[in-house]
Structure formats: structure tokens, C-alpha cells
Amino acid sequence: MSDSVNTTLPEKTDVLIIGAGAAGLMCAITAGQRGRSVLVIDHANKAGRKILMSGGGRCNFTNRYAGPDNFLSQNPHFCKSALSRYTPEDFIERVKQHNIAFHEKKPGQMFCDNKAKDILDMLLTDCQRVGATIRTRCSVKKVQSLPGGFAVVSSLGTIQCQSLVVATGGLSIPKLGASAFGYEVAKQFGLDIVPPRAALVPFMLDDLMLGSLSQLSGSALEVLVTCQHMCFRENMLFTHRGLSGPAMLQISSYWQPGDTLSINLLPHIDFYKVLQQRQQSRPGAALKTILSEYMSKKMALVLSELWFGDMSYTRKPVNRFTHQQMQGIAQQFHCWKLKPPATEGYRSAEVTLGGVNTQALSSKTMEAKKRKGLFFIGEVIDVTGHLGGFNFQWAWASAVAAGACV
Ligand SMILES: Cc1cc2nc3c(=O)[nH]c(=O)nc-3n(C[C@H](O)[C@H](O)[C@H](O)COP(=O)(O)OP(=O)(O)OC[C@H]3O[C@@H](n4cnc5c(N)ncnc54)[C@H](O)[C@@H]3O)c2cc1C
Structure with missing residues (x-):
């Protein structure tokens, strides 16, 4: 019509x-x-x-x-x-x-x-x-x-x-x-x-963060994102500008400039427990190998490099980590603190x-x-x-x- x-x-x-x-x-x-x-x-x-x-x-x-x-x-x-x-x-x-x-x-x-x-x-x-x-x-x-x-x-x-x-x-x-x-x-x-x-709008990331994460553009992962006491468990999508997908769109409605997002990238497991278990069952497995049970290999590598800097860290066998190190690694994946500089604004906001x-x-x-x-x-x-x-x-x-x- x-x-x-x-x-x-x-x-x-x-x-x-x-x-x-x-x-x-x-x-x-x-x-x-x-x-x-x-x-x-x-x-x-x-x-x-x-x-x-x-x-x-x-x-x-x-x-x-x-x-x-x-x-x-x-x-x-x-x-x-x-x-x-x-x-x-x-x-x-x-x-x-x-x-x-x-x-x-x-x-x-x-x-x-x-x-x-x-x-x-x-x-x-x-x-x-x-x-x-x-x-x-x-x-x-x-x-x-x-x-x-x-x-x-x-x-x-x-x-x-x-x-x-x-x-x-x-x-x-x-x-x-x-x-x-x-x-x-x-x-x-x-x-x-x-x-x-x-609102219902993707987040932008600063150039430094984007420099690392743009390699993941198009990849998605189910996350639990929290901000202002609200949380959503949905997919998060890495884009060439920042972060989108239903989880990020939903939380954007609660986010205010200056707020920090807390993103749990492994909401369905306790990663510290998993690392402890792997120390017993697969002591020679590298961190990246264990991580890639839960996300793509590329994502495991890029995120580990972003947070832990040294690539050798991600290749290190799990039995060589101390409990404190494993707690630190698990904490990073369960509670990624991210302060987006801005959203994409009205240009791409749904509402x-x-x-x-x-x-x-x-x-x-x-x-x-x-x-x-x-x-x-x-x-x-x-x-x-x-x-x-x-x-x-x-x-x-x-x-x-x-x-x-x-
Ligand atoms: C890309 C996108 C996808 C979406 N998908 C969904 C979805 O799947 N499900 C969902 O529930 N919501 C979705 N939304 C949100 C939904 O589209 C809006 O909430 C809904 O359309 C609001 O309806 P409305 O009639 O109030 O406003 P609108 O649909 O925006 O209509 C307003 C109308 O007013 C006209 N207008 C504006 N200013 C003037 C003026 N000065 N003089 C004359 N006319 C004027 C506009 O041209 C427009 O036709 C989506 C939004 C976008 C942008």
C-alpha cells in the first residue's frame, strides 16, 4: 500500500x-x-x-x-x-x-x-x-x-x-x-x-582500546553487563567503533556519561574454579587453551594481551600460576571495568x-x-x-x- x-x-x-x-x-x-x-x-x-x-x-x-x-x-x-x-x-x-x-x-x-x-x-x-x-x-x-x-x-x-x-x-x-x-x-x-x-545505543571506545579490540570487530559473546544497579545477560558485539549487541544497547539506557560498566565475560562459569580444576586435570594446558573452551581463540588472545600485556602469560601452563594470579585472571574476565567515553548518540540510537x-x-x-x-x-x-x-x-x-x- x-x-x-x-x-x-x-x-x-x-x-x-x-x-x-x-x-x-x-x-x-x-x-x-x-x-x-x-x-x-x-x-x-x-x-x-x-x-x-x-x-x-x-x-x-x-x-x-x-x-x-x-x-x-x-x-x-x-x-x-x-x-x-x-x-x-x-x-x-x-x-x-x-x-x-x-x-x-x-x-x-x-x-x-x-x-x-x-x-x-x-x-x-x-x-x-x-x-x-x-x-x-x-x-x-x-x-x-x-x-x-x-x-x-x-x-x-x-x-x-x-x-x-x-x-x-x-x-x-x-x-x-x-x-x-x-x-x-x-x-x-x-x-x-x-x-x-x-538510548538503546552502541558505545564508542577510545582510540587506544579500539586499537586492540578492533581486531574482534564482528565477534559476539554472551555477557552479563551491570551499570547503575541494572544488569542484562545478552550478547555483546565488538564493532569497528566500540561495543554493541543487545547487552550493550540495553545497558546504554541506564548509563550516564562518566559511569563505569562492569562486564562479566564468563557469566555461566566460575573461572577461578575452572582454573583450579584444570591445574589438576590438564596441568600443561595454556591459559589461552582453557579460555578458548569458552570463547573464540582470537578473543582469548586479544583480551589476554590487552589485560596482561605479555603474550607469554597467555601461553603459560596453568600449573605455573599461583592462586593469587588465577584469582586475578578470573576477576578480570568476570568483572571487566570499562569506562566508555561516549555512545554513538542519536545517529544510531533506537530510542x-x-x-x-x-x-x-x-x-x-x-x-x-x-x-x-x-x-x-x-x-x-x-x-x-x-x-x-x-x-x-x-x-x-x-x-x-x-x-x-x-
Ligand atoms: C532502527 C530502529 C529499529 C527499531 N526497532 C524496534 C523494534 O523492532 N521494536 C520496537 O518496539 N521498537 C523499535 N524501535 C523503536 C520504535 O521504532 C519507536 O519507539 C517507535 O517508532 C516510536 O513511535 P512514535 O510514533 O512515537 O514515533 P516515530 O515512529 O518516530 O514517528 C514520529 C513521526 O513523526 C514525524 N515527525 C517528526 N517531527 C515532525 C515534525 N516537526 N512535523 C511533522 N512530522 C514530524 C516523523 O517523520 C515520524 O514519522 C526501533 C527504532 C529504530 C530507530
């Missing part, structure tokens, strides 16, 4: 939604089903561009186990009401009704079998079904307050509406249309913003932390407490999910909450 053809805009609509992403389209469907006239505008050339890019092109459209604990927010209770009223099963039912083939990848993570485009087509079809109009390549110049509504001055004309829904997402991936527009509208109406920050302060919004309807008729939904709000389909579930749930009363 293609986007709607851009023709002249209606001068009046019940509901005007700015942002034709996951949340904006879902809100349009919900409001349209109630018989409201709905117009969705977006400055990008296409609706739902992030949906198309998501989940490596297969869209991890929800997570069966989505609950408040999977979200970061200054107010962790805010998301509860919307999430409980529109559940992952509700979205899965919609996907089934459209005969979209899907599967559960890791526990709870629901992906399309074919393409992310199936999800976007589903949303566009349902928008059409309820009579919602979508206009792309339409940028907003000004939002004005009117008695009983708003006037939005856009590049395609001025539109009056009773309800205005801001669904412009966060700042991640500017080339996909991300902008700070939502925050600006919030400020215009006196709503607070929790400072935004890139944006922070946003419109939830204190300013009703958790039932997403309406601004200070301004009747003004709604914020999706990623623009200070609610950010973990990796694994949670961010889309928030987009759907917050959109349905608003769509039911706009």
Missing part, C-alpha cells in the same frame, strides 16, 4: 495528529473508529519510516511480557494504565486478523515472518478503512490556541481542529524524520521536558530517553492537564522501553488511550 496522494488539506477536522509513525497511525485508527474525522500530517516523504527499519526489517512489533518494569521514566507508574488497557495480545489479535505471518523469536519478542512493511500496510489499511486522511511532506510552521481547539499553520495550509495529538517521536535517527518538534509544542503550552538522551514530563499528562488519556484537547503519545513522552518490542507496545497502548477520547 502506498501513502496517500498529497492534495489540498481539509480546513477543519475533529482530530489533527502530527506524526505518522507507529503511535500517530494507531491513534488515527482508534479515533476514526469512533466516527471522529481525523487528519494525520508528517513532514517526511513517507509514513511509518521507523516501522520499516525496525527489528532488522522484520519489526519486533510487541513483547508478550510487556509490563511496567520494562520501561524507564521519571514516574514508573505512569505507563501502567495504558499498558493494562491495550495489551500485547490485543495487538497480536490485530496482526492475526490481517493474516500477517509472525513468530516469537526470543521469549516474548514477536516478529513478522516476512517484512516490517506488513505492519505498516496493516496500519495504513486500517486508517483508510476508518476514513482517516494521511498527508506526508507537510511541515508545521505554527500551532495556535483557539477557543475550543487549535489552528495549525502548515506548509500545506492552515487546519483547525478540536483535538491536537503530538506523535512526533524522539530525536533518534534524524535522517528518518526525527525532530524536537514535540518538545517545542510542549514548552509552548507550559509543559516540562525531562532532558532527552540517546530517546526523557521527553514530555508525565506529570503534565493524564495517564488515562495522555491529555495535557494544563490544556484540554492537547495530547502527547508514543516516544515523545518520558516513557522508554527496553529492547525487545516494548517501545512499539508503548506506542500502540498510549495511542489507543488517547484515540479513545480525542
Whole structure:
């Protein structure tokens, strides 16, 4: 299905939604089903561009186990009401009704079998079904307050509406249309913003560290990473810029500049015990040989060289190590203390932390407490999910909450 053809805009609509992403389209469907006239505008050339890019092109459209604990927010209770009223099963039912083939990848993570485009087509079809109009390549110049509504001055004309829904997402991936527009509208109406920050984002490493580790670019290993009392046990990927993979993306949402990550590279064993056992069972085995039972030979060599400098150390038979040395080696692999200089930032972040302060919004309807008729939904709000389909579930749930009363 293609986007709607851009023709002249209606001068009046019940509901005007700015942002034709996951949340904006879902809100349009919900409001349209109630018989409201709905117009969705977006400055990008296409609706739902992030949906198309998501989940490596297969869209991890929800997570069966989505609950408040999977979200970061200054107010962790805010998301509860919307999430409980529109559940992952509700979205899965919609996907089934459209005969979209899907599967559960890791526990709870629901992906399309074919393409992310199936999800976007589903949303566009349902928008059409309820009579919602979508206009792309339409940028907003000004939002004005009117008695009983708003006037939005856009590049395609001025539109009056009773309800205005801001669904412009966060700042991640500017080339996909991300902008700070939502925050600006919030400020215009006196709503607070929790400072935004890139999240679910790879870490950069300094040149010195990269000099050694870039040889491992493309290699992955299951690790347990800890920062700010949060930990994730997932794969870590070495890249040509630093560290990525699900473990690093997840922990990046909790990491603050200056924080140290603690990475356990052997979370499934006690390496000190293993070394003690090998002193008995294979006394002549070199450290690198024992390590390569748990990681690639190259990784064993590169990491040992990075930490212990001397290559002969890694070739030394295990029975020549003292207990203190073995404890030191095990400690290094179980607790690699790493202080990344920075993340890759919005250029490659999947989401944006922070946003419109939830204190300013009703958790039932997403309406601004200070301004009747003004709604914020999706990623623009200070609610950010973990990796694994949670961010889309928030987009759907917050959109349905608003769509039911706009
Ligand atoms: C590469 C990538 C992969 C991802 N994969 C997943 C995944 O598999 N599962 C998951 O749950 N989450 C995933 N996410 C996160 C998810 O895409 C977002 O959380 C979700 O799209 C947020 O929905 P939204 O509608 O609030 O914002 P968006 O989808 O970002 O939509 C906002 C819309 O507003 C428009 N807009 C912005 N500014 C303006 C303006 N000034 N005027 C007019 N229009 C404007 C934009 O063009 C855009 O169309 C991924 C994100 C990225 C970047």
C-alpha cells in the first residue's frame, strides 16, 4: 500500500495528529473508529519510516511480557494504565486478523515472518478503512490556541481542529524524520521536558582500546553487563567503533556519561574454579587453551594481551600460576571495568530517553492537564522501553488511550 496522494488539506477536522509513525497511525485508527474525522500530517516523504527499519526489517512489533518494569521514566507508574488497557495480545489479535505471518523469536519478542512493511500496510489499511486522511511532506510552521481547539499553520495550509495529538517521536535517527518538534509544542503550552538522551545505543571506545579490540570487530559473546544497579545477560558485539549487541544497547539506557560498566565475560562459569580444576586435570594446558573452551581463540588472545600485556602469560601452563594470579585472571574476565567515553548518540540510537514530563499528562488519556484537547503519545513522552518490542507496545497502548477520547 502506498501513502496517500498529497492534495489540498481539509480546513477543519475533529482530530489533527502530527506524526505518522507507529503511535500517530494507531491513534488515527482508534479515533476514526469512533466516527471522529481525523487528519494525520508528517513532514517526511513517507509514513511509518521507523516501522520499516525496525527489528532488522522484520519489526519486533510487541513483547508478550510487556509490563511496567520494562520501561524507564521519571514516574514508573505512569505507563501502567495504558499498558493494562491495550495489551500485547490485543495487538497480536490485530496482526492475526490481517493474516500477517509472525513468530516469537526470543521469549516474548514477536516478529513478522516476512517484512516490517506488513505492519505498516496493516496500519495504513486500517486508517483508510476508518476514513482517516494521511498527508506526508507537510511541515508545521505554527500551532495556535483557539477557543475550543487549535489552528495549525502548515506548509500545506492552515487546519483547525478540536483535538491536537503530538506523535512526533524522539530525536533518534534524524535522517528518518526525527525532530524536537514535540518538545517545542510542549514548552509552548507550559509543559516540562525531562532532558532527552540517546538510548538503546552502541558505545564508542577510545582510540587506544579500539586499537586492540578492533581486531574482534564482528565477534559476539554472551555477557552479563551491570551499570547503575541494572544488569542484562545478552550478547555483546565488538564493532569497528566500540561495543554493541543487545547487552550493550540495553545497558546504554541506564548509563550516564562518566559511569563505569562492569562486564562479566564468563557469566555461566566460575573461572577461578575452572582454573583450579584444570591445574589438576590438564596441568600443561595454556591459559589461552582453557579460555578458548569458552570463547573464540582470537578473543582469548586479544583480551589476554590487552589485560596482561605479555603474550607469554597467555601461553603459560596453568600449573605455573599461583592462586593469587588465577584469582586475578578470573576477576578480570568476570568483572571487566570499562569506562566508555561516549555512545554513538542519536545517529544510531533506537530510542530517546526523557521527553514530555508525565506529570503534565493524564495517564488515562495522555491529555495535557494544563490544556484540554492537547495530547502527547508514543516516544515523545518520558516513557522508554527496553529492547525487545516494548517501545512499539508503548506506542500502540498510549495511542489507543488517547484515540479513545480525542
Ligand atoms: C532502527 C530502529 C529499529 C527499531 N526497532 C524496534 C523494534 O523492532 N521494536 C520496537 O518496539 N521498537 C523499535 N524501535 C523503536 C520504535 O521504532 C519507536 O519507539 C517507535 O517508532 C516510536 O513511535 P512514535 O510514533 O512515537 O514515533 P516515530 O515512529 O518516530 O514517528 C514520529 C513521526 O513523526 C514525524 N515527525 C517528526 N517531527 C515532525 C515534525 N516537526 N512535523 C511533522 N512530522 C514530524 C516523523 O517523520 C515520524 O514519522 C526501533 C527504532 C529504530 C530507530
